[in-house]
Amino acid sequence: xxxxxxxxxxxxxxxxxxxxxxxxxxxxxxxxxxxxxxxxxxxxxxxxxxxxxxxxxxxxxxxxxxxxxxxxxxxxxxxxxxxxxxxxxxxxxxxxxxxxxxxxxxxxxxxxxxxxxxxxxxxxxxxxxxxxxxxxxxxxxxxxxxxxxxxxxxxxxxxxxxxxxxxxxxxxxxxxxxxxxxxxxxxxxxxxxxxxxxxxxxxxxxxxxxxxxxxxxxxxxxxxxxxxxxxxxxxxxxxxxxxxxxxxxxxxxxxxxxxxxxxxxxxxxxxxxxxxxxxxxxxxxxxxxxxxxxxxxxxxxxxxxxxxxxxxxxxxxxxxxxxxxxxxxxxxxxxxxxxxxx
Amino acid sequence: xxxxxxxxxxxxxxxxxxxxxxxxxxxxxxxxxxxxxxxxxxxxxxxxxxxxxxxxxxxxxxxxxxxxxxxxxxxxxxxxxxxxxxxxxxxxxxxxxxxxxxxxxxxxxxxxxxxxxxxxxxxxxxxxxxxxxxxxxxxxxxxxxxxxxxxxxxxxxxxxxxxxxxxxxxxxxxxxxxxxxxxxxxxxxxxxxxxxxxxxxxxxxxxxxxxxxxxxxxxxxxxxxxxxxxxxxxxxxxxxxxxxxxxxxxxxxxxxxxxxxxxxxxxxxxxxxxxxxxxxxxxxxxxxxxxxxxxxxxxxxxxxxxxxxxxxxxxxxxxxxxxxxxxxxxxxxxxxxxxxxxxxxxxxxxxxxxxxxxxxxxxxxxxxxxxxxxxxxxxxxxxxxxxxxxxxxxxxxxxxxxxxxxxxxxxxxxxxxxxxxxxxxxxxxxxxxxxxxxxxxxxxxxxxxxxxxxxxxxxxxxxxxxxxxxx
Numbered sequence: 001x002x003x004x005x006x007x008x009x010x011x012x013x014x015x016x017x018x019x020x021x022x023x024x025x026x027x028x029x030x031x032x033x034x035x036x037x038x039x040x041x042x043x044x045x046x047x048x049x050x051x052x053x054x055x056x057x058x059x060x061x062x063x064x065x066x067x068x069x070x071x072x073x074x075x076x077x078x079x080x081x082x083x084x085x086x087x088x089x090x091x092x093x094x095x096x097x098x099x100x101x102x103x104x105x106x107x108x109x110x111x112x113x114x115x116x117x118x119x120x121x122x123x124x125x126x127x128x129x130x131x132x133x134x135x136x137x138x139x140x141x142x143x144x145x146x147x148x149x150x151x152x153x154x155x156x157x158x159x160x161x162x163x164x165x166x167x168x169x170x171x172x173x174x175x176x177x178x179x180x181x182x183x184x185x186x187x188x189x190x191x192x193x194x195x196x197x198x199x200x201x202x203x204x205x206x207x208x209x210x211x212x213x214x215x216x217x218x219x220x221x222x223x224x225x226x227x228x229x230x231x232x233x234x235x236x237x238x239x240x241x242x243x244x245x246x247x248x249x250x251x252x253x254x255x256x257x258x259x260x261x262x263x264x265x266x267x268x269x270x271x272x273x274x275x276x277x278x279x280x281x282x283x284x285x286x287x288x289x290x291x292x293x294x295x296x297x298x299x300x301x302x303x304x305x306x307x308x309x310x311x312x313x314x315x316x317x318x319x320x321x322x323x324x325x326x327x328x329x330x331x332x333x334x335x336x337x338x339x340x341x342x
Numbered sequence: 343x344x345x346x347x348x349x350x351x352x353x354x355x356x357x358x359x360x361x362x363x364x365x366x367x368x369x370x371x372x373x374x375x376x377x378x379x380x381x382x383x384x385x386x387x388x389x390x391x392x393x394x395x396x397x398x399x400x401x402x403x404x405x406x407x408x409x410x411x412x413x414x415x416x417x418x419x420x421x422x423x424x425x426x427x428x429x430x431x432x433x434x435x436x437x438x439x440x441x442x443x444x445x446x447x448x449x450x451x452x453x454x455x456x457x458x459x460x461x462x463x464x465x466x467x468x469x470x471x472x473x474x475x476x477x478x479x480x481x482x483x484x485x486x487x488x489x490x491x492x493x494x495x496x497x498x499x500x501x502x503x504x505x506x507x508x509x510x511x512x513x514x515x516x517x518x519x520x521x522x523x524x525x526x527x528x529x530x531x532x533x534x535x536x537x538x539x540x541x542x543x544x545x546x547x548x549x550x551x552x553x554x555x556x557x558x559x560x561x562x563x564x565x566x567x568x569x570x571x572x573x574x575x576x577x578x579x580x581x582x583x584x585x586x587x588x589x590x591x592x593x594x595x596x597x598x599x600x601x602x603x604x605x606x607x608x609x610x611x612x613x614x615x616x617x618x619x620x621x622x623x624x625x626x627x628x629x630x631x632x633x634x635x636x637x638x639x640x641x642x643x644x645x646x647x648x649x650x651x652x653x654x655x656x657x658x659x660x661x662x663x664x665x666x667x668x669x670x671x672x673x674x675x676x677x678x679x680x681x682x683x684x685x686x687x688x689x690x691x692x693x694x695x696x697x698x699x700x701x702x703x704x705x706x707x708x709x710x711x712x713x714x715x716x717x718x719x720x721x722x723x724x725x726x727x728x729x730x731x732x733x734x735x736x737x738x739x740x741x742x743x744x745x746x747x748x749x750x751x752x753x754x755x756x757x758x759x760x761x762x763x764x765x766x767x768x769x770x771x772x773x774x775x776x777x778x779x780x781x782x783x784x785x786x787x788x789x790x791x792x793x794x795x796x797x798x799x800x801x802x803x804x805x806x807x808x809x810x811x812x813x
Contacts, residue, residue: 052453055408059445065415066438073430073506080419080426081754087420088765091413092772098409099776102402106783149423149756296431297508307439315446322450325461 001276001292004301008071009278009291011308013271015067019060020173020263025256026054028177030097030124031170033117036178036196040110041332042189043117048330049184051101056319058094070304074148074294075278082142082150083134086157090130097123128173129166133157135270136165140218141282148289156282161218168207169266175200176259179243182252186329194247197255201244208237219280221273228272236265348762349421349753352769356413357735358728359773363407365727368478368529369536369571370400375471376563382468392560393471394459395792396540399784401456406780408449413769415441421762425742425752429491432498432509436488444481448474479529486525487515493734494520494589495743507746520589523582524734530575531730535723537568538690541697542720543788548706549713553791561716562701569694576687580636587637587645590744592655593737595648596673597680598633599623606644608633612681616673621649648673663748671739679729686726693719 029050037043050057068076080087100120107113137157142150178193178200185193212233216222221229239261246254274280279289295301374397381389415437418426426433454462455470462470491498497514498507509515541564544557586594595601599614601622610632615624634643646654648670655669697716700706706713738744742752 052457053450055449056446056453058408059441059449062412062415062445063438063441065419066434066441068434069415069419069426069430070434070438073426073434076419076430076434077423077426077754080416081421081423081756084420084754084757084761084765087416088768091416092768094412095409095772095776098412099405099779102405103779103783106402106786108786145756147755148427149754151756296434299512300431300435300509303509303512304435304438307435308442311439311442315442318450319446322454325454326457 001290002298002301004298004305005291005295007305008067008295008301009271009275012064012068012071013267015060015064016271017264017267019057019064020169020267021260022057022060023054024128024173024260024263025176025180026050026057027124027128027170027173028175029180030120030177031174032177032181032193033124034121035174036181036192037189040113045185045187045189045330045332046181047101047120049181052326053322054101055098056322058098067304067308071296071301072278072291072294073296074289078144078148078150078279078289078294079138082152083138083157086130086134090127090134093123093126093130095123096120097127125170129170132166132169133162135169137162139221139270139273139280141280143283144279144281144287144289145283146287148287150279161214164207164211164214168211169263171200171204171207172259172262172266175204175243176256176263179247179252179256179259183256184330187332189332194250197247201240201247204240205237208240215269215273219273221269225273229269232265232269232272236262236269239265343759343763345757345759345762346750346753348759348766349757350749352421352762352766353417354735355766355773356410356417356769357731359777360407360410360414361727361731362724362777363403363410364482365528365532365535365723366403366539367400367407367536368475368482368532369534370396370403370539371471371475371478371536372533373536373540373563373567374400375468375475376567377560378468378471380563382464388556388559391792392556392563395556395787396560397456398787399539400536401452402780402783402787404452406776410773410776421754421757422742422752423754423756425747427506428747428752429507429743432491432507432515433488435509435512436484436491440481440484444477444484447477448481451477482529482532483525486528487518487521489734490518490521490524491515492741492743493524493738494518495746500746507743519585523578523585527575527578527582528730530571530578531723531727534568534571534575534690535727537564537571538723539720540564541568541694542717542722545697545713545716546720547788547791549710549717553793554707556792558701558707562698565694565698565701569691569698572687572691572694576684576691579684579687583637584639590737591646591651592648592669592671593676593733594637595646595651596671596676596737597733598637598645599626599673599677600645600647601649602647603650604633604644604647606634607631607642608637608644610636611677614677616677618670618673621670659745667740667748669740671737676733676737679732683726683729683733686722686729690719690722 029046032046033043037046065076068079096119100116100123104113104116104120107116134157137159140159140161142156143152145151175197178197181193182190182197215229215233239258243255243258243262246252246256246258276291277288278291278294281287281289296304374393377389377396378393380386381393418433418437451470451473455467455474458467458470495507496518497509497511499510500506501508541561544561544564547553547557548561583594586597599611599616601616607630609628609630611623611626611628614626616622617624631641633645634641637643637645652669656665656667659667693716697706697712700709700712740748740750742749
């Protein structure tokens with residue numbers, strides 16, 4: 001394995017971290033439109049917190065997909081064709097969600113508006129669950145044939161471990177979104193978000209314990225890399241504790257950052273455990289897909305590195321700037337801090 | 343139905359649907375940017391109202407464009423995994439660069455622009471929309487770089503050990519002559535699309551005599567931009583045809599409906615009927631000299647017919663791909679698509695010039711039939727764009743990468759026909775619904791007009807049963 005290949009393996013992880021950290025709270029806010037708000041006005045209020053930024057956050061996913069295609073075409077091809085139906089459902093979720101933001105605002109009757117409220121909700125809860133399901137079943141191992149294609153049955157995709165993984169990612173995204181709402185709103189929604197998360201943290205801790213046990217039973221992470229895997233798990237738990245502490249002590253920024261770190265930790269755990277593979281075969285390690293033989297040529301990798309390291313700083317800078325610009329808290333009622341028309 | 347057929351159908355369906363909104367969004371972004379520039383320069387409030395009003399429609403189009411675009415990126419891995427493996431070393435890079443360079447720029451600054459009317463200085467706000475235009479243009483550049491490689495592969499070598507194509511000269515991929523014809527043609531056509539939609543919808547409102555000043559100004563902006571863009575699109579298209587004769591003779595011969603080699607000078611078929619089984623033209627109405635003028639820019643010159651090209655392709659590729667290959671492309675689709683595309687393109691230029699002349703003279707409002715025709719032209723760019731892609735993509739058959747990798751070898755081996763059928767059905771229903779909702783919403787925006795909010799406030803005061811005045 002060359003340094004370039006390792007670099008791109010890390011970069012793909014970084015892109016997924018960016019995606020889950022940023023788009024994670026967008027999904028959480030989307031879930032909150034059902035589980036937190038009491039009326040349409042409050043729904044507008046929480047949606048407004050992500051209105052200007054959610055689209056930019058979603059680009060992290062497109063970049064991760066494109067970068068995977070460019071740097072590890074074999075991985076991209078195996079993963080995307082192997083998870084055909086799962087990715088299709090993710091796409092459906094992303095499609096109905098993406099148009100909901102515009103469409104719900106433009107609807108005139110309560111009924112049609114409500115329809116697009118529901119699509120926004122479904123489109124916010126499906127992708128995190130399915131991504132969780134996908135990555136969890138991926139590290140458990142999939143039947144990889146000699147032609148590098150996955151020929152799997154239902155149980156390979158949907159099993160106890162992968163469902164727990166899907167629920168865990170969904171729950172963390174939801175908490176992440178609630179923390180974001182606490183950070184970005186004022187009034188009763190903010191207080192209720194705090195109350196609701198206090199009830200959810202115990203569930204999260206139980207979930208993390210179950211997930212950790214299943215990681216031990218279902219993957220070779222702990223056996224093959226005991227030190228790093230356990231250290232990352234400990235880090236995840238520590239961040240979850242800090243996040244809970246921030247919720248009880250009214251430290252919103254701490255809560256928000258640490259739920260983001262929990263999501264990042266899960267991605268790091270997965271990539272750390274995958275190494276030096278990119279796809280784990282359940283039919284024996286001879287058909288594993290490895291970093292060293294799934295990547296593009298050194299020429300392409302070094303070209304992509306130059307391009308990525310030139311552009312990414314700018315991207316981070318203007319995205320951060322847009323968060324800074326939209327830093328105000330959102331109150332209740334129309335014509336809040338930012339509406340489409342100013 | 344085989345997996346291959348279903349995968350091809352899905353690619354056609356998703357691309358066509360996605361491409362309704364891509365040029366609309368790119369073009370509308372430009373129109374809105376120009377309107378806002380007029381506002382900042384001329385300081386007239388009406389230009390701000392125009393930028394906002396058309397901005398609403400732009401945002402609607404952009405939303406549907408984005409969500410249908412996600413399918414495009416995932417589709418290569420999902421439906422065409424063998425293709426992705428073969429060509430990922432080259433083809434993945436532009437997609438990644440497109441996301442890094444263009445998508446981030448577009449989405450971030452659209453957020454800042456649409457939510458930032460009151461937060462920023464006029465000039466900074468104007469910079470945002472221009473950054474969106476630059477972002478969407480860059481996006482077009484990189485994705486067309488990928489498509490150009492498929493049409494005309496350069497800067498790569500074949501690695502016989504891994505059985506994959508490998509990039510060895512990125513500069514050559516960027517300098518690909520195909521790209522420097524395809525990109526301007528497509529981007530001008532996109533500008534044309536947005537501009538003519540604005541012109542067409544404005545003409546429709548003028549036909550109904552609504553908000554005359556507002557829509558007259560919008561019509562003028564749309565026609566000027568649309569007219570310039572249409573002229574450039576057709577001019578580049580002409581250069582493309584010349585290149586096509588050299589690079590992809592089968593595509594050219596099918597688009598012109600030539601089975602047998604032409605005479606010198608060559609005449610041009612305006613309409614024709616083909617027997618695609620017997621490989622011959624049944625009937626055609628011909629204009630002498632015209633094909634030589636169009637394809638060779640002179641009064642002489644002959645062109646190879648499909649039967650001749652087919653022979654040459656077999657000679658060239660049989661050793662590599664076997665004797666059973668079919669190199670004929672769908673003649674009827676290409677022939678008619680080309681006529682629709684070129685005919686509409688030319689018609690739009692004429693219409694823009696005529697409308698602008700009458701507008702300058704102040705006679706346009708009296709020519710109600712012409713307003714009606716201009717209104718109908720709202721839909722014309724979409725038909726022309728779709729025709730253009732049908733020629734480009736169907737004319738590439740039987741290859742995904744021209745002369746290197748076949749469509750049949752590209753499809754995912756592990757996806758079943760049932761799965762593919764299921765996703766096709768769902769996507770189709772989803773697209774039909776999204777399209778219907780979008781058309782409904784744009785119609786609603788148009789019916790409300792640019793000044794409905796002020797009217798609504800007045801009406802609400804008058805009709806509110808719980809207001810103080812009502813008791």
